[in-house]
Amino acid sequence: MSLILKLLFVCMFAFGQTTLLAKAPKIELNAILNNAVVAKINGQQLMLKLQQRSPQGYQVVEIQSDYAVFLIQGQRHKVKVGASIGSSTSAPINRVQINKNSGMYYVDGYINELGVRFLVDTGATLVAMNSQVAEQLGIDYRASGTQGVANTASGQVAAWRVQLNVVSVGNIRLSQVQAMVxxxxxxxxxxxxxxxxxxxxxxxxxxxxxxxQTF
Incomplete structure (x- = not known):
């Protein structure tokens, strides 16, 4: 191989590497919590605390009321809550809007196709219900769930972690959702x-x- 061809090959290879490294990640900022964010980065759903570095190398370096700044591969990316970057194509969206009622967000929905009244609670790790509601919904939590304990105002009580087949609110529908009874x-x-x-x-x-909900 001539020296000129070798130089051309090296330049093309280096240019290809630079282009790959400069490719912007796809970031969707789903929610902003007290000192953390819930985001989907390159298809992975993550909860990241401020300044926490994920195993993939993603880091949140700034959190404001309506946006967060991510540090990925040495590049800073500002993303507003409910928005996404890094994708040039639009996706279908299912949207539900809930009005505040007495300082809370209540919304009608379904668990396993049976109607329930939800209270939106970003402080709850899982969808949660009491055992009376679970029985009304036909959830055999004692047989199918994993038993543990939950802390309530009355102290510790028995609780079961279960998996719900379908949870839906309006036209937003999710399958195999973890819950607590x-x-x-x-x-x-x-x-x-x-x-x-x-x-x-x-x-x-x-x-x-x-x-x-985007697809």
């Missing part, structure tokens, strides 16, 4: 927790909460 009458409302909310986008404008 708590023995007794607490919580009084079915909590729509992060096992559902963490898979979609959320934007809270003060008195209106918008939920979005």
């Amino acid at each position: 708590i023995e007794g009458a607490y919580p009084t409302s079915v909590l729509l927790g992060m096992s559902f909310l963490g898979q979609i986008k959320m934007q809270d404008s003060g008195n209106l909460l918008t939920l979005e």
Whole structure:
């Protein structure tokens, strides 16, 4: 191989590597919590605390009320909540808007195709319900669930971790959602927790909460 061809080959290879490294990641900012974010980065759903570095090398270096700044491969990426970057094609969106009621967000939905009234709770790790509601929904939590304990205002009570076949709110529908069944009458409302909310986008404008599911 001549020296000129060798130089051309090296230049083409180096250019290809530079282009690959400069490719922008796909980031979807689903929710902003107190000191953390829920985001989908290059197809992976993650919860990242401020300044925490994920095993993939992703880091959140700034969190504001309506946006976060990610540091990925030495590049800073500012993303607004409910928005995404790195994709040039638009995707279909299912959207539900919920008005605040007495300081809370309540919304009608379905668990395993049976109607329930949800209270949106970003502080709940899982969708959660009391054992009375679970029985009404036909969930055999004692047989299918994993037993543990939950902390309530009355102290520790028995709880079971289960998997719900389908959870839906409006036209947003998710399958195989993790949930918690708590023995007794607490919580009084079915909590729509992060096992559902963490898979979609959320934007809270003060008195209106918008939920979005993209495909």
